[in-house]
Amino acid sequence: MKIKKWLTGLLVFCLIMTAVPIQGATSLPIRYSGKNYNYTDKQLKVKCNNKNVDISDTPGILDGDIGLLPYEEVFQDALNVSTTYSEAEKSLTLSKNGNKVILYVDGTYALVNGKKVQVPAKAKFVLYRNVNETKLLVPSRFVSKYLGFDYVYTSSTATISIVDNTSSSNSNKQSLAIVYAGKKQNYTDTQYTVYAEGKKVSTVMPAIKKNDTILVPAYTTFAKGGQGIQYSYKNSKMTLTKGDQSIIMKKGSKTALINGEEITLTEPLRAVKKVANGKYYMMAPVEVIAEAFGLVLTVDEELGTVKLTVPVEEVPDVEEPDVPEEDQEEMKGMWVSYLELGSGKKTEAQWKKKIDSIIEDCVNYGMNTIIFQVRPFGDAIYESDLFPWSQYVSGTQGVDPGYDPFEYVVEASHKKGLKVEAWINPYRVSSSSTDITKLSKDNPARKFRSTKGKERYVLAYNNGLYYNPAVKEVQNLIVNGVKEILDKYDVDGIHLDDYFYPSLGSNYANSFDATEYKASGSKLSIANWRRENVNTLVKKLYSTVKAADPNIRFGISPAGNINNLKDNTMYYVDIDTWLSEKGYVDYICPQIYWSFDHKTAAYDKMVDQWIQLNKSDIVDLYIGIAVYKAGYSNVDSGEWGKKSTILRDQILYGRETGKVDGYMFFRYDSFHNSVAQKEVNNLLKVLKQ
Numbered sequence: 001m002k003i004k005k006w007l008t009g010l011l012v013f014c015l016i017m018t019a020v021p022i023q024g025a026t027s028l029p030i031r032y033s034g035k036n037y038n039y040t041d042k043q044l045k046v047k048c049n050n051k052n053v054d055i056s057d058t059p060g061i062l063d064g065d066i067g068l069l070p071y072e073e074v075f076q077d078a079l080n081v082s083t084t085y086s087e088a089e090k091s092l093t094l095s096k097n098g099n100k101v102i103l104y105v106d107g108t109y110a111l112v113n114g115k116k117v118q119v120p121a122k123a124k125f126v127l128y129r130n131v132n133e134t135k136l137l138v139p140s141r142f143v144s145k146y147l148g149f150d151y152v153y154t155s156s157t158a159t160i161s162i163v164d165n166t167s168s169s170n171s172n173k174q175s176l177a178i179v180y181a182g183k184k185q186n187y188t189d190t191q192y193t194v195y196a197e198g199k200k201v202s203t204v205m206p207a208i209k210k211n212d213t214i215l216v217p218a219y220t221t222f223a224k225g226g227q228g229i230q231y232s233y234k235n236s237k238m239t240l241t242k243g244d245q246s247i248i249m250k251k252g253s254k255t256a257l258i259n260g261e262e263i264t265l266t267e268p269l270r271a272v273k274k275v276a277n278g279k280y281y282m283m284a285p286v287e288v289i290a291e292a293f294g295l296v297l298t299v300d301e302e303l304g305t306v307k308l309t310v311p312v313e314e315v316p317d318v319e320e321p322d323v324p325e326e327d328q329e330e331m332k333g334m335w336v337s338y339l340e341l342g343s344g345k346k347t348e349a350q351w352k353k354k355i356d357s358i359i360e361d362c363v364n365y366g367m368n369t370i371i372f373q374v375r376p377f378g379d380a381i382y383e384s385d386l387f388p389w390s391q392y393v394s395g396t397q398g399v400d401p402g403y404d405p406f407e408y409v410v411e412a413s414h415k416k417g418l419k420v421e422a423w424i425n426p427y428r429v430s431s432s433s434t435d436i437t438k439l440s441k442d443n444p445a446r447k448f449r450s451t452k453g454k455e456r457y458v459l460a461y462n463n464g465l466y467y468n469p470a471v472k473e474v475q476n477l478i479v480n481g482v483k484e485i486l487d488k489y490d491v492d493g494i495h496l497d498d499y500f501y502p503s504l505g506s507n508y509a510n511s512f513d514a515t516e517y518k519a520s521g522s523k524l525s526i527a528n529w530r531r532e533n534v535n536t537l538v539k540k541l542y543s544t545v546k547a548a549d550p551n552i553r554f555g556i557s558p559a560g561n562i563n564n565l566k567d568n569t570m571y572y573v574d575i576d577t578w579l580s581e582k583g584y585v586d587y588i589c590p591q592i593y594w595s596f597d598h599k600t601a602a603y604d605k606m607v608d609q610w611i612q613l614n615k616s617d618i619v620d621l622y623i624g625i626a627v628y629k630a631g632y633s634n635v636d637s638g639e640w641g642k643k644s645t646i647l648r649d650q651i652l653y654g655r656e657t658g659k660v661d662g663y664m665f666f667r668y669d670s671f672h673n674s675v676a677q678k679e680v681n682n683l684l685k686v687l688k689q
Helices: 002-016 071-078 140-147 218-223 286-293 348-365 405-415 444-449 472-488 505-510 514-520 526-548 575-580 603-613 636-642 646-657 668-672 674-687
Strands: 028-032 035-039 045-048 051-053 061-063 066-070 082-086 091-096 099-104 109-112 115-118 124-128 133-139 150-154 159-163 176-180 183-187 192-196 199-210 213-217 230-234 237-242 245-250 255-258 261-264 270-274 279-285 296-300 305-309 331-336 369-375 419-424 428-430 458-461 464-467 493-496 553-556 620-626 662-666
Touching: 045 071, 051 071, 066 071, 066 140, 071 082, 071 091, 071 133, 071 140, 091 133, 091 140, 099 140, 109 140, 133 140, 140 150, 140 159, 176 199, 192 213, 192 218, 199 270, 199 279, 213 218, 213 286, 218 230, 218 237, 218 279, 237 286, 245 286, 255 286, 279 286, 286 296, 286 305, 331 348, 331 620, 331 668, 348 369, 348 405, 348 668, 369 405, 369 493, 405 419, 419 472, 444 458, 464 472, 472 493, 472 526, 493 526, 505 526, 514 526, 526 553, 575 603, 603 620, 603 646, 620 646, 646 674, 662 668, 668 674
Parallel strands: 045 159, 192 305, 331 369, 331 662, 369 419, 419 493, 493 553, 620 662
Antiparallel strands: 028 035, 028 124, 045 051, 061 066, 066 133, 082 091, 091 099, 099 109, 109 115, 124 133, 150 159, 176 183, 176 270, 192 199, 199 213, 213 279, 230 237, 237 245, 245 255, 255 261, 270 279, 296 305, 428 464, 458 464
16 A cells, blocks of 8 residues: 555656656666666766766666766767768777777677777667667777777776877877986886777886987787787896797897897887886886787887787687786785685695686686685795795695696796786794694694794794794794795785784783883883884885886785774784885785675775875785675674675775775685675676676
8 A cells, every 4th residue: 555655656756757857867778689668776977088078868777887988979979080981881980199099889809900809888879768769889998999998997986088188199209207227217208008909008107218219118019919929028138039039138238039049129128217206126127028029019109009919810719818908007916825725635636726717717707816825834835945935835835746836827827918926924934823843844843833032933822823023033044935936936916914913912022022112222112113123024025026127016905994003902014104105015905805885894984994094106006806705694793794796885985085996806716605605696797898
């Protein structure tokens, strides 16, 4: 009865309001695929080059999470894209900035510069029944990406913003402060935008011209350019390989080796510092590399663009690319922990099968980085001269498995276009026992505890063992362990998580390393003294990473609640210093593992606090996401068991802020939890945008 009364009232209200436009009405009568619908999701607005485009009569719509826009008003008219529609082929061709995208009506793939690429949503004809107009709607982010446009979707206002930054590119002749060949200078020549296979691959550091030679950011251009080139940089040497072709360049040297033959360069490989962000970029002469690998190089001085493509006839005709289409600037990292590996002995074949499965899933999920745990308990899931073999490879700590497990992780990941960061726990030796004899005989922690005068280099606390953060020799061991990884493996980053000092409770001033504090005579409080111990290690690690290669990233994932992080009883992380001073970290990834409805640590409030804390903006801000909670009703007041869009909404919220640079997901196995599948499926839809 109440429902009937409500409907009657609504009908009367609508009859009264027939002469008045109803602002914010959500129902939109449309027809496509031969059927009539009342579309009730968000009606999308659009801005092109910061100007509103009037599509109010025929607004954009959402197909799942994919924004579809009418191509004529948006791309053809507002963005001056050349378009051709073929009735015979049922295809739409869009051309701009030297790129060509061909969409097929109701087709599952597009041709991008001659290469087949799967589309996230089909192009479709839609009849807007209220105005009797039919429009061809296209997946707007997909088209923008491959035409070289910048694209931002703001969910709160349902507005898509598309900007063609190439249209005024020789406002590219602006001053750029750099340090080149050891000298600070203002570069005033053209700043080139680099495209590889139709995608803009570097927006942070432009390509520059020196001595009539164009230098491009080597890593983003070649390792991530989609031409199948493998990149490595060690001992001041950059090596690029593709099939049986290879190029070796040494930083600062005007000679290079191409397939073993020496050639002379007009301008050498350079480490160029961008003064604005204090970061170094390895810049390589593009023409020599393009010629060696048979790439098509197109330079447009007027537009300020450098474009590299594989000749079309060399591109395999496949339905789906090996590497998912993804935003180059957004971190999408998967934590792969020792828990995924299990503690039993693994043959090399078993290991490779496991890793191949993880990599395949990460690619399918739309990830671009694997954060792989190589030192969970003062051990090594790699061939180390400093730390014992981990039981999570050989089944027994200290026993050689007969192969190098991490070498395969790095090589196999890079072949699939994934970056790899080596994840270490710096201080933790054991979390289940204080019995030193349970450690392998070659374990440095056991050696310290068995050496007179060094017994306190490893501390027993709360049924666990920890390296003493106050001891310089311990710090050097941890630093040398990272240096060893950098020397042996072509990693893209070094990653630490939140296991610094353990939680010491109310007796924090008299426990753990209090003996060393008293002996130090420090005027700092014991809490700040401990923070300084951690700072010293972090700064040493950062310097070690940058000495190996300025392009390798160093980051830390601390606890997500800032109040807890600053507490005097645990962690001892000087987060304010890390986020305000250079020389500590490249990125920070707080573990914000709560739902939006959490009473004391709601996700959105925590994200906002971290954005405010990171106001100097010298450090990239990533967010750690709790996939392991998805689907479970016994956490965060039951919200995770009631909803299936929390993870998706967390990503969308971060994107809307414009201040979050990416996400890391804890952890791989959690994506396979049966109770999490609805949540995971909704998450993957936005990850692949």
